[in-house]
Amino acid sequence: MNCPFCEREMEFGYIQNRDGVYWMRSKRAISTIMPPKRDREVVSLNDGKVSYFAGGSAEAWLCRKCKKVVVDYAPKPVPDEDE
Numbered sequence: 389m390n391c392p393f394c395e396r397e398m399e400f401g402y403i404q405n406r407d408g409v410y411w412m413r414s415k416r417a418i419s420t421i422m423p424p425k426r427d428r429e430v431v432s433l434n435d436g437k438v439s440y441f442a443g444g445s446a447e448a449w450l451c452r453k454c455k456k457v458v459v460d461y462a463p464k465p466v467p468d469e470d471e
């Protein structure tokens with residue numbers, strides 16, 4: 389993906405958090421954050437998937453020059469267990 393600001397190639401990676409990755413309009417205490425199904429102002433950036441060992445992660449593209457991160461929060465296909 390190219391940076392929408394400077395148009396250089398971006399680096400692919402992940403944003404991780406222990407209990408899911410969410411966007412919301414205003415900051416709030418972590419203990420008050422409910423999953424999007426219960427709180428319509430919360431948007432899950434990783435489809436609400438959280439694993440005990442890996443936490444929640446969202447795919448993200450980074451531009452070090454512009455200091456920007458782009459996140460695609462569309463649901464991703466579930467990888468096959470055998471792969």
Ligand SMILES: [Zn+2]
Binds near residue numbers: 393395453456
């Ligand atoms: Zn850039």
